Amino acid sequence: GEDLPEVLEVRGEVMMPIAGFNAMNDDLRTNGEQVFANPRNATAGTLKRLDPAVVASRPLRFMCYEVVRVVGQDMFATHADAMQGAKKWGFAVSKYSALVSDAVGMIKFHDDIESRRDEIEYEMDGVVYKVDSQVLRDLLGSRARTPRWVCAHKFAPREETTKLLDILIQVGRTGRLTPRAVLDPVNIGGVIVQHATLHHAAYISDLDIKLGDQVLVRRAGDVIPQIVGPVLGVRDGSEREFVFPSECPECGGVAKANGEHCFCMNIDCPAQLIRRVQYMVSRVALNIDGIGDKAVVQLHAEGLLNSVEQLFNLDYEAIASLDGWGEKSVAAMRDGIAAALQPKLDKFISSLGIPDIGPETSRVVCAKFNSIGALLSLADNEHEQAVERLSEIEGVGKEVAGSLLQFVSSSKNQAALNAMIGYGLRPQSVVLSEDGHVDGIVSKVFVLTGSLSCSRPEMKAIIEAAGGKVTSTVSKKTDYLVAGDKAGSKLTKAQELGVEVLNEQQVRAMLA
Ligand SMILES: [Zn+2]
CATH class of the missing domain: 1.10.150.20 (5' to 3' exonuclease, C-terminal subdomain)
Structure with missing residues (x-):
């Protein structure tokens, strides 16, 4: 551009024209890669990529919609002037704009653009109204996050009907099973839609969606297309009921409902x-x-x-x-x-990520069933009886009991836990007593040496608070030598006497 100011601050949007989006998706599909649902997702997904070469290869455009600051030249008196200026300096600005003087003009502009949206080269989900005069803008000021001189007026979402070919189940990283519609490809406002979300099992049954149905698919600019419902009038009897699987399609593991979703x-x-x-x-x-x-x-x-x-x-x-x-x-x-091979049992159980079994629940469950064996043997009981035994624990409801039982009853999970024990994992049934004493520390004799991350008096206080004793010389009566960096003669002595040597991490794990 020419006549550039010393400092210029503009705001705008990175976007992807529809033609570029469709070509990019074709390439991704050819390479067997995941395609994007819409240009908005493709743009956001591309900008998150760390490799500049990938970002540069994508058909992104920057469009300026606001001049925020100009230093060294006069600020523009109106938005229309500012957009002219930005264009002169070389920025792309929207050619779909108009200066109007009242609400009737605004609505007319909105309706006009909406009626032409299929001809526009990029996705538009609405128009934005802005006060033109900078003086008026300053008078109006801002709310917490947005100025008072701007507001959006969205278009109606686009909808088309097409055939529902199949429903696939995707397994997310949390184990959540999400049904995804496979559609006869349909052009909705220039974007080919082949998939839509169905949210969860109840969504499908509540809307009475059947395989083979003609379905109404809605696409708004920034969300995954979704199925609004079946077109009941055109059913011919060939449609089939969809049965939500009781097993995970990825691994065959049992799937359990938790709220409206199902989890593997x-x-x-x-x-x-x-x-x-x-x-x-x-x-x-x-x-x-x-x-x-x-x-x-x-x-x-x-x-x-x-x-x-x-x-x-x-x-x-x-x-x-x-x-x-x-x-x-x-x-x-x-x-x-x-x-980490000797975690407290409750820490270990909550680290397994079982639905509903957080640290607090794990603690109360482990206070009663305080070994891996005791927990696994719950699976040997009749289900009702096991639920009852667990429900006796304060803070454990039927949901929690069911979740835990389902976990320990799975032979795959049992095998995994037994394998961990085979690899040396020994969860400790540590029970905190009221005065803060820790089993495994109580009445054990410790000696400290070398430099620790805290001072020795501090470490001594921590061990004593947990019920241990701390002495200054290593003898046959010493249970543990806690050795920090640069441990000297005490370490040699401990090794001679066969006293167990712990590093700081290990002793902290025992105290945890
Ligand atoms: Zn699974």
Whole structure:
């Protein structure tokens, strides 16, 4: 552009013209990749990509809709002038605009554009009315988030009818089973729609949607197309009832309703694996050092993490040869996982991500059934009887009991838990007494050495509060030596006497 000001701040929107969107989806489809539902999602999805080359390859356009600040030149007196200025400086601005003087003019403009929307080269879900005069804008001011001199007037959503060919079940990362409609491809306002969401089982039955139905499909600019309902008048008797599966299509695991949605309960469901492991290692669950979200994704992609239990039986040699891993990082992960092998039972149970079984529920359940064996043996009872036993616990309702029973009754889940125990996992039935004493610490004798992350008096106070004793010299009576960095003669002495040596992480795990 010419005559550029010293500083210029503009606002605008990144968007994707329909022709470019359809061509891009064709390419994605040809390459066997997931296509986008609409240009808005495609734009947002593209901008999230970290690789600039991918972003550059997508047919994105920037369109300026507001000049916010000009330094070194006069600010524009009106919006119309500002848009002219932006255009002169080289920005794309909408050619669909008009200056009107009253509400009648505004509605007329809205209706005019809506009637021509199919000819417009990009998706438009409405028009925006703006006060033209900068002086009036300043007088009107702003609400909390939006100025008072602008408002949107949306178009009616677009709808078309087409045939419902099939309903597929998608399994999300939380294990949620979501029905997805497969449609006879239909052009809705320039975008070819082949899929629509059906939300959940009750949505299908409430609307009486059958396979083979002609259905009304609605598409608004920014949401996944959805089925409004069947066209009942054109049924010919060939339509078939859809039966929502009771098993997960990904893994065959049992699916359980929770609220209006259904969830796959199998701990080793491949669709949920990454999320389950990420949750298990996270701070709120087992808090395992040395392995994070990205590592979980990478190990799974490399075929080194194919089940939740495999977390405790990793092939560290193979991991050390992966990109981004070295001896130190592998050792840190190995130590982190080793230090997490003795979690409190309730922590461990809540780390499994069983629906309805959060930390608090897990704590009260484990106070009564305080070993893995006791929990698994619940499955040996008659269902009604087991529900009753669990429901006796304060804070455990029928939903929670059902969820837990479903989990422990699954042979896949039992096998996974037994495998973890085989790999050295030993959940501890730690019960906190009222005065804060911790089983496993009470009346044990500790000696501290080396530098810890807190001062030694602090660590001494923490151990004593949990019921342990702290002395200053290592002897045969010492149960544990807590060794920090640069531990010296006490460590040698402890090793000579065969006293168990803990690092700080391990002792904190015992105290947790
Ligand atoms: Zn599954």
